[in-house]
Amino acid sequence: MTIEVRRLGTIGYQAALDLQAQLVERRKQGLIPDQLLLLEHPPVITLGVRTRNDRSHVLESEAALAAKGVGLFETGRGGDVTYHGPGQLVGYPIVDLKPDRCDVHRYVRDLEEVLIRAVDAFGVRAGRIEGLTGIWVGDQKLAAIGVRISRWVTSHGFALNVNTDLSHFGLIVPCGITDKGVTSLERLLGHALPMDEVAETVARQFAALFSGELTYSK
Numbered sequence: 001m002t003i004e005v006r007r008l009g010t011i012g013y014q015a016a017l018d019l020q021a022q023l024v025e026r027r028k029q030g031l032i033p034d035q036l037l038l039l040e041h042p043p044v045i046t047l048g049v050r051t052r053n054d055r056s057h058v059l060e061s062e063a064a065l066a067a068k069g070v071g072l073f074e075t076g077r078g079g080d081v082t083y084h085g086p087g088q089l090v091g092y093p094i095v096d097l098k099p100d101r102c103d104v105h106r107y108v109r110d111l112e113e114v115l116i117r118a119v120d121a122f123g124v125r126a127g128r129i130e131g132l133t134g135i136w137v138g139d140q141k142l143a144a145i146g147v148r149i150s151r152w153v154t155s156h157g158f159a160l161n162v163n164t165d166l167s168h169f170g171l172i173v174p175c176g177i178t179d180k181g182v183t184s185l186e187r188l189l190g191h192a193l194p195m196d197e198v199a200e201t202v203a204r205q206f207a208a209l210f211s212g213e214l215t216y217s218k
Contacts, residue, residue: 001034003095003212005203008039013046013073013084016092020155023094027153033215035094036206038199041084044071045172048079048146057081057173070171077156079133079146080176087163087184089198095210097152108133108145110209111158115143117205118198119160124188132177140183141174160202161185163192 008016016039026032045058045065058065058081062072084090097107109128115135116126119142126135126142135143143160161184169182186192207214 001210001212003034003036003207003210003214004032005036005038005214005216006218007199007216008037010040010042010086013041013044013071016041016090017073017075020092020094024150024153024155027094027096028151034096034210034212035092036203037092037094038203039090039092040086040088040195041090042071043069043083043085043168044073045081045083046077047072047074047081048077055081057176058171059173060171065171068171070168075146075156077146077148079144081172082144082146082159082174083168083172084159085164085168087161087165087186087192087195089160089162089195089202090158091160091202091206092157093154093206095154097149097154102152104147104149107149107154108147111145111147112143114202114205114209115158115160117209118202119143119185121201121205122185122189122193122198124185129180136180137183137188139180141177141180142183142185142188144174160198162195162198 129136133145145158148155163186164184
């Protein structure tokens with residue numbers, strides 16, 4: 001199985017949504033292999049399906065966010081509210097789970113496992129918290145996960161805090177969880193990491209867990 005990795009650099013959230021929609025349709029038609037989009041976003045707060053009618057976990061108005069250069073988007077992914085921004089590695093797998101991986105919970109656990117293995121390569125031991133998604137170091141979330149699955153083709157995915165400005169998480173109640181915090185590889189290790197190196201490590205771990213062979217495209 002081939003997994004085509006696309007390293008997109010910094011890309012606006014709407015542009016990434018549009019690209020995912022195009023790739024999902026092409027994947028459903030069998031026109032392209034499985035994809036792994038790796039990128040960063042300009043500062044943006046995204047709302048999952050749980051927050052469609054309730055924005056109480058966004059702590060500032062849309063106008064106040066805009067004044068700070070932070071966008072606000074409703075999305076089609078699962079989950080609550082999260083923040084994306086520079087220094088955060090965002091991954092959007094466009095993967096056909098048929099025929100033998102048609103299990104949403106397994107897919108989310110698999111994404112967690114990819115990230116747990118990837119950060120372990122940098123000396124960070126992360127794990128899971130029962131009943132919550134993402135990966136954690138103690139009670140600090142290191143990576144968030146929110147996925148969408150349509151006819152067993154995946155989109156959206158994960159956000160790993162590498163060198164992220166964590167102060168922006170103060171604009172929201174991350175994932176609607178009030179009693180836990182957020183962290184980054186930079187905070188845990190005491191120094192910034194090269195994003196390219198982290199992205200390559202994540203891609204390799206993704207390929208290993210999903211039994212694929214990596215190719216690279218733009």
